Amino acid sequence: MHLVLTSRILGILLMIFSLAMLPPVVISLIYQDGGTEAFGIAFAINVIAGFILWYPARRYRKELSVRDGFFVTLMFWLVLGLFGAFPLMLSDHPGLSFTDAFFESLSGLTTTGATVITGLDDLPHSILFYRQQLQWLGGMGIIVLAVAILPMLGIGGMQLYRAETPGPMKDSKLTPRITETAKALWYIYLSLTVACAVGYWIAGMNVFDAICHSFATVAIGGFSTHDASMGYFNSAAIELICVFFMIISAFNFSLHFLSWRRGSFIYYWKDPETRFFLGILALAVIITGLTLATTQAYSETDSWRHALFGVVSVATTTGFGIGDFSSWPSYLPFLVFSLAFIGGCAGSTGGGMKVIRTLLVYKQGLREIRRLLHPNAVIPIKVGRKPVPDRVIEAVWGFFSVYIITFIGLQIGLLMSGLDMVTAWSAVGACINNLGPGLGEVAANYGEINDPAKWILSAAMLLGRLEIFTVLVLFIPDFWER
Amino acid sequence: MHLVLTSRILGILLMIFSLAMLPPVVISLIYQDGGTEAFGIAFAINVIAGFILWYPARRYRKELSVRDGFFVTLMFWLVLGLFGAFPLMLSDHPGLSFTDAFFESLSGLTTTGATVITGLDDLPHSILFYRQQLQWLGGMGIIVLAVAILPMLGIGGMQLYRAETPGPMKDSKLTPRITETAKALWYIYLSLTVACAVGYWIAGMNVFDAICHSFATVAIGGFSTHDASMGYFNSAAIELICVFFMIISAFNFSLHFLSWRRGSFIYYWKDPETRFFLGILALAVIITGLTLATTQAYSETDSWRHALFGVVSVATTTGFGIGDFSSWPSYLPFLVFSLAFIGGCAGSTGGGMKVIRTLLVYKQGLREIRRLLHPNAVIPIKVGRKPVPDRVIEAVWGFFSVYIITFIGLQIGLLMSGLDMVTAWSAVGACINNLGPGLGEVAANYGEINDPAKWILSAAMLLGRLEIFTVLVLFIPDFWER
Ligand SMILES: [K+]
Numbered sequence: 001m002h003l004v005l006t007s008r009i010l011g012i013l014l015m016i017f018s019l020a021m022l023p024p025v026v027i028s029l030i031y032q033d034g035g036t037e038a039f040g041i042a043f044a045i046n047v048i049a050g051f052i053l054w055y056p057a058r059r060y061r062k063e064l065s066v067r068d069g070f071f072v073t074l075m076f077w078l079v080l081g082l083f084g085a086f087p088l089m090l091s092d093h094p095g096l097s098f099t100d101a102f103f104e105s106l107s108g109l110t111t112t113g114a115t116v117i118t119g120l121d122d123l124p125h126s127i128l129f130y131r132q133q134l135q136w137l138g139g140m141g142i143i144v145l146a147v148a149i150l151p152m153l154g155i156g157g158m159q160l161y162r163a164e165t166p167g168p169m170k171d172s173k174l175t176p177r178i179t180e181t182a183k184a185l186w187y188i189y190l191s192l193t194v195a196c197a198v199g200y201w202i203a204g205m206n207v208f209d210a211i212c213h214s215f216a217t218v219a220i221g222g223f224s225t226h227d228a229s230m231g232y233f234n235s236a237a238i239e240l241i242c243v244f245f246m247i248i249s250a251f252n253f254s255l256h257f258l259s260w261r262r263g264s265f266i267y268y269w270k271d272p273e274t275r276f277f278l279g280i281l282a283l284a285v286i287i288t289g290l291t292l293a294t295t296q297a298y299s300e301t302d303s304w305r306h307a308l309f310g311v312v313s314v315a316t317t318t319g320f321g322i323g324d325f326s327s328w329p330s331y332l333p334f335l336v337f338s339l340a341f342i343g344g345c346a347g348s349t350g351g352g353m354k355v356i357r358t359l360l361v362y363k364q365g366l367r368e369i370r371r372l373l374h375p376n377a378v379i380p381i382k383v384g385r386k387p388v389p390d391r392v393i394e395a396v397w398g399f400f401s402v403y404i405i406t407f408i409g410l411q412i413g414l415l416m417s418g419l420d421m422v423t424a425w426s427a428v429g430a431c432i433n434n435l436g437p438g439l440g441e442v443a444a445n446y447g448e449i450n451d452p453a454k455w456i457l458s459a460a461m462l463l464g465r466l467e468i469f470t471v472l473v474l475f476i477p478d479f480w481e482r
Numbered sequence: 483m484h485l486v487l488t489s490r491i492l493g494i495l496l497m498i499f500s501l502a503m504l505p506p507v508v509i510s511l512i513y514q515d516g517g518t519e520a521f522g523i524a525f526a527i528n529v530i531a532g533f534i535l536w537y538p539a540r541r542y543r544k545e546l547s548v549r550d551g552f553f554v555t556l557m558f559w560l561v562l563g564l565f566g567a568f569p570l571m572l573s574d575h576p577g578l579s580f581t582d583a584f585f586e587s588l589s590g591l592t593t594t595g596a597t598v599i600t601g602l603d604d605l606p607h608s609i610l611f612y613r614q615q616l617q618w619l620g621g622m623g624i625i626v627l628a629v630a631i632l633p634m635l636g637i638g639g640m641q642l643y644r645a646e647t648p649g650p651m652k653d654s655k656l657t658p659r660i661t662e663t664a665k666a667l668w669y670i671y672l673s674l675t676v677a678c679a680v681g682y683w684i685a686g687m688n689v690f691d692a693i694c695h696s697f698a699t700v701a702i703g704g705f706s707t708h709d710a711s712m713g714y715f716n717s718a719a720i721e722l723i724c725v726f727f728m729i730i731s732a733f734n735f736s737l738h739f740l741s742w743r744r745g746s747f748i749y750y751w752k753d754p755e756t757r758f759f760l761g762i763l764a765l766a767v768i769i770t771g772l773t774l775a776t777t778q779a780y781s782e783t784d785s786w787r788h789a790l791f792g793v794v795s796v797a798t799t800t801g802f803g804i805g806d807f808s809s810w811p812s813y814l815p816f817l818v819f820s821l822a823f824i825g826g827c828a829g830s831t832g833g834g835m836k837v838i839r840t841l842l843v844y845k846q847g848l849r850e851i852r853r854l855l856h857p858n859a860v861i862p863i864k865v866g867r868k869p870v871p872d873r874v875i876e877a878v879w880g881f882f883s884v885y886i887i888t889f890i891g892l893q894i895g896l897l898m899s900g901l902d903m904v905t906a907w908s909a910v911g912a913c914i915n916n917l918g919p920g921l922g923e924v925a926a927n928y929g930e931i932n933d934p935a936k937w938i939l940s941a942a943m944l945l946g947r948l949e950i951f952t953v954l955v956l957f958i959p960d961f962w963e964r
């Protein structure tokens with residue numbers, strides 16, 4: 001561990017992050033919403049804190065080790081979550097407590113989209129823009145993390161994607177590869193955002209809402225500038241655009257990179273994870289639509305509209321709403337919510353356990369049943385036509401095991417804080433899968449639950465976003481040994 | 483598949499099973515409780531049905547193949563569950579419907595212990611005895627299944643125990659090994675039952691209750707002759723005896739065999755699964771006792787008494803009660819109920835996923851975290867001092883995967899039938915883990931839930947008892963090919 005190096009990096013990071021306070025300043029000046037001061041102070045705090053971290057360590061230059069990588073990754077979200085909370089505390093509206101502000105800030109940066117705020121429609125434009133921007137920046141971070149860092153660290157089977165990572169791969173050191181890859185990915189990310197915003201604007205949103213919602217869409221974040229979320233616009237065109245970009249953003253960004261560089265869409269279709277993902281979505285939409293129509297929860301047209309939007313929003317772990325899926329009849333809330341555990345594809349801004357891991361887990365189950373009949377046959381697990389190395393499957397299972405143990409621990413914590421069973425289970429699920437809305441008391445909003453529960457759920461968001469291992473590895477004694 | 487052979491075996495089985503109707507006949511004559519006729523008719527039905535299955539196939543002799551093994555194992559429980567239901571339908575008290583009678587009968591035979599009957603204290607003695615006897619017979623079947631059959635079929639990693647199975651092992655054919663092993667195991671099982679019954683009797687139960695409860699204890703069944711279950715006796719001595727025999731019955735019966743043959747108790751302590759199991763129990767009792775005492779749910783002494791009995795009863799998947807753990811404060815119902823997912827040791831009458839599988843899953847999780855820091859190190863997973871073959875770990879994970887998929891499918895079924903989330907989740911958990919009592923609407927009794935739900939839960943009991951694979955393997959097309 002190079003703590004001095006870490007300090008230098010975090011200092012630089014904070015100083016760069018302080019720039020994120022400036023667009024809201026501009027917006028507060030345009031709309032005269034009174035937010036200028038809060039963002040000004042927050043800017044100063046970030047710059048000063050960044051400088052204090054950076055200055056003593058400024059001449060310290062070393063390559064990042066893998067251990068440093070884990071630590072910096074965790075600190076990236078933790079420190080930004082903390083300093084990102086300032087405007088939400090300093091502004092009179094919403095004027096959140098420290099707990100609430102940290103929860104909201106981390107929920108933004110981890111692209112979870114769980115909110116403690118009600119009355120969004122009445123908030124200053126600068127605050128609204130800032131929340132959306134937090135998600136967008138968080139999404140950027142995740143793309144780099146998921147495409148460039150996790151495969152290299154080999155977390156939970158993600159070494160599977162090592163060879164496919166764009167950018168120079170032969171180099172064994174972290175820094176140059178990340179910089180190179182990051183540029184290409186951010187370019188794609190930015191293009192998607194612009195396309196999405198233009199789409200929303202053409203479909204009828206005003207410029208402010210179009211930009212704000214495009215941020216939350218490509219980041220698979222789910223924050224909105226309205227309490228009614230996407231339902232506010234009541235527009236089938238907007239919903240379709242949203243569905244399209246939610247799905248696109250839940251694809252592996254390596255595929256976007258590949259398709260863009262080689263000018264062909266065939267790579268999406270050739271990818272087994274993407275196909276499996278689309279298959280699950282299609283199946284879930286059909287089941288949900290049929291059930292909604294037959295139970296007459298909505299009119300027939302509306303049933304399909306709600307089914308499509310609701311399923312895609314939850315399955316991609318975006319969490320936008322045009323209605324409240326948690327009040328759908330019978331088994332639908334459970335079924336739809338369960339899709340968030342599968343989540344988006346690896347290397348996307350989506351949360352959950354990732355489609356590829358689910359696919360491997362499913363194939364392993366099938367293989368074991370076959371093996372009972374053919375005990376001596378060698379049955380490789382294949383994704384596409386390539387056999388998956390045992391090492392990867394072991395890692396996926398290790399991930400799964402730790403995921404479940406962590407989940408149960410967090411759920412017990414919430415139950416101790418006083419939440420009921422359904423709320424506790426779904427709140428952990430909604431946060432660890434970076435989905436946002438849950439069931440029961442947290443179907444719409446996290447404002448009413450107790451403070452200890454909010455801290456536990458903050459931990460859940462962070463654990464989920466960093467694929468759990470990145471956090472847990474810091475707790476084993478080996479990590480801190482020389 | 484040799485259907486004729488299967489028919490012969492099931493015919494013989496049914497004719498033997500018909501003998502199970504005779505002790506209740508004797509008891510109904512002693513107590514003059516009016517059950518004689520019902521059991522007489524049931525006896526006749528069993529004998530006749532058995533004869534019809536056996537007679538045409540009586541000259542057909544072939545060795546059982548592995549496929550036949552799967553089929554016969556499933557049919558064993560299914561056919562006995564069906565024919566075992568007759569007395570419960572035919573008797574005026576309780577005079578159950580077909581659905582209820584099948585549920586109750588299968589719940590007995592699978593040692594689940596979920597009951598649809600209330601007013602146990604007023605039922606005829608013959609019926610009460612019969613229910614307990616179903617559990618005892620089911621427990622016998624499981625011991626043979628778990629110690630002799632599953633390791634050979636290699637279900638869910640149970641090949642780990644192949645070398646340790648008592649009896650002649652070199653032989654590759656099913657029949658002689660099973661017969662040999664079965665005799666030794668039943669001897670142990672019978673001895674434990676007698677010891678337990680004598681213990682209960684000395685501690686103050688009458689002879690009838692002592693025998694009945696000893697059946698349900700060593701079978702880890704949990705049926706009782708009283709609505710208040712073990713709470714009826716309100717005796718610390720009886721509870722301690724019960725705790726002791728629940729734990730003993732949740733140990734691997736191979737260890738009992740080994741200890742008995744070699745005259746030493748060291749084998750229990752040397753077994754890593756047993757140690758892990760006792761460790762979990764101790765930890766859970768301490769946490770539960772402390773929480774009950776601090777929340778003042780009971781007096782201090784009663785807190786520890788309830789913690790010890792409740793934790794052991796649920797963790798071993800017995801399901802006896804001296805109080806209602808589902809109404810314990812805060813996180814306790816969830817925590818205690820979760821222990822049933824771990825369940826008893828492999829090769830015991832206990833349900834759940836089995837301690838050894840949990841241990842391996844946990845070790846795999848730890849290994850993956852270590853591997854992040856030492857990516858090139860070879861880190862074997864060891865149980866005791868022996869490294870576990872990769873093949874076994876893969877099989878355990880396959881089991882886990884199929885278990886979860888099955889669980890979610892069953893839960894969706896229950897939600898469709900109209901149950902609420904907590905009831906649906908805990909009912910599946912209570913039945914697939916062969917525990918018995920759940921949470922919510924099924925905390926004490928399954929009588930009030932709808933009929934489709936009862937059929938789904940019957941499937942859950944059967945799937946759980948047969949380690950899921952034994953059932954699912956019949957649904958893959960390969961199975962039925964020549
Ligand atoms: K989200």
Ligand SMILES: [K+]
Nearest residue numbers: 594703800917
């Ligand atoms: K039981």
